[in-house]
Amino acid sequence: MKAIVLARVSTEEQKDAGNSLPAQVARMETYCRQRNFQIAKTLSFDESAYKTKRDDFDKIIDYIKQSKEKIIVCFDKVDRFSRNVFDKRVAYLYEMAMSDKIELHFASDNLIINSQISAVEKFHFGINLGLAKYYSDAISDNVKRANEAKIKRGEWLGWAPIGYLNVENENGVKSIIVDPVRSPYITKMFEMYSTGNYSMRKIKDFLDKAGFTSKSDKSAPMTISMINHTLKNPFYYGMMRIKNDLYPHKYPALITKYIFDKAQSVSAGWHKKPFKYASKPFSLRGMVKCAECGCTITPETSKGHIYYSCTNFHKFHAKRTYIPEKDLLKPLYDALESIQLTDDRVKELTEDLRQSTKNQNAFFMNTVKTLRAEYDKLENRINKLADDKYDQSITNDFYNKKFKEYTEKQGKVMEELAKHDKADKEYHITANTVLNLAQRALEIFESSEPQEKRQLLNFVFQNLELRQKNLEYKLKTPYDTVLLANNCSDLLPGSDSNRRPIGYTYPLIS
Incomplete structure (x- = not known):
């Protein structure tokens, strides 16, 4: 009978605990040889069994559907199959096994799911699925508690933003330090933008000329969206945003909150800023108002001379008066x-x-x-x-x-x-x-x-x-x-x- 060997890991800890992909494959190949199963396909992948989106596993189900003969689907343990009892894939493969279209074999658990399964074996399978889910939930709770403790200590949970570096000392303790090369550019970005005299496009031009690149791709320049995201990140003045809340962190700040607030104020009012005229520049263009009607005094050129007059938009004046x-x-x-x-x-x-x-x-x-x-x-x-x-x-x-x-x-x-x-x-x-x-x-x-x-x-x-x-x-x-x-x-x-x-x-x- 043909068999498919499936090996899966979702964490580095599982690899270190003897559950690496090669170790799983070796155990199941031995299991198949002892039972004279012909291994038609061996698949191994890194994928969480707790998430609802499992693209690699869905490809396996598609392969099983296309098969015209009964197949042995071999896992090392039940928790390599799924940690979520509500996963639709569990119910689907279980029903296929009950219909005698496939058999589910769990080598290390010494458990076989097929149409002749006994009530005790069904109970055994259900218990294993429940224990797998409990184990996953317990890990999730521990991670949440650990993350809460880290947040209270002012520790960032993910990758450091651009301008900082993730480091690890000889004892394996991870931390974040200031990037001596990139951090001055981040500070300069905030200082430039907070003045209100530089758009994000101008800041991008400045960074491009300096050879400043994105953190994820050293060959790609910073995009406008990256600059916008950076300028709105409170991490740089000492606060880390987690979901919708702010918490103080313990790492050195690159800017003051004053500069950050000024940058946010500029961003909020940027659409209100007057822009340069594309036409010929004039010394007083847009600077003088009519004291009588409040309209703008505008310039125009006639015979090589510049004259100013009220636009008279409100029809306040009987006629326009031109002043050199x-x-x-x-x-x-x-x-x-x-x-x-x-x-x-x-x-x-x-x-x-x-x-x-x-x-x-x-x-x-x-x-x-x-x-x-x-x-x-x-x-x-x-x-x-x-x-x-x-x-x-x-x-x-x-x-x-x-x-x-x-x-x-x-x-x-x-x-x-x-x-x-x-x-x-x-x-x-x-x-x-x-x-x-x-x-x-x-x-x-x-x-x-x-x-x-x-x-x-x-x-x-x-x-x-x-x-x-x-x-x-x-x-x-x-x-x-x-x-x-x-x-x-x-x-x-x-x-x-x-x-x-x-x-x-x-x-x-x-």
Whole structure:
């Protein structure tokens, strides 16, 4: 009689326990020779017997269906056949055996299922299936408990995201470390995207030029979807997402939560961002509103000259008034000239800045010291909490509740530290930028291209409005203060209680 030999494993542990595919095949070949069965086919595969989708096993059933003679289907044990009593394949092959179309042989269990099976053998078969399912369920419970314990210890359960590496030490203990080659690019990705000045397409171009590839395929570049997935992964600031919940992990963070939140904010509002015009660039395009009807002041070219006018979308004006760009820019030129600082004034302000920096540094250091002390206090509480749990002096529910409370507080402290660190850096960067720009604002503006002029105007001015032929504007802080420092009272009709200019209206040439 012809026989099919089927060997299956689903875990590495089964291979190590003597249940490897070759070992199963050898035992069943011996079994078939002792009974003079002719082995027509030998099949072996790695596949879980507990899952409903078993493609390899379905191919075997198709082969049995096509056979015109009775076949012996030989397994090593019942649990190699199935661990799920509700598997439709179990019922199908069992019915075929009861119809005397096949026989199921389980070599190591010394069990044969055919049409002459006794009640005791049926009971034996059912018990073996039940024990196989219980064993699988018990493993599942143990895995769940082990995973829950790992999550509480801040351990990631799967493959590390790009920017990190899975490692294993000499004792077989697995962990995750920062990838020294890829991690700087991940940090740069978040920093670029959080500014709002780079789309994912631009970030992809940057990564492609740097030769940055995906983690799964070293020859393939990162795709837009991979970049999007990476930018939304909280793992990089210290939290791991498991299903729909976030848990703190123990591995080094590549970014701060502040940067991550900024990136999410940019992503959420990206569809609202204005995009560059494809047509000829203009210095004030899209920057000026009509003070009377709220419509945009748009540019157009006529006989080689640029003119601006209200779109008059709401039909507020009786007719459109056209103003040359050079006339519209004149008050802005004067304002840029008025905020220029002399070398002596820059030297004086630099000295003031140096003194202010000392006071600012003292405040920064005291604040950071307080926050770090708070973080260490929470860390000590977490350690004590773990000791109490191991001593069984507190319940698991109490441990979980307090652990979550302390780690959330630590996350908030780290967020505050990141904000103070960023503010400290930006304090120096912004102060130097203000002084340098104030010293050369007009020179930079005159030598720039239209697109660069737009960027500079956006940096210095706000609320540009055209009222009839008069341009109204406000200087952004701190350039309003620079204007005050230059004692340009002739340009300031008044100021508010914070000593900031409330605006200036410059009459245009008719």
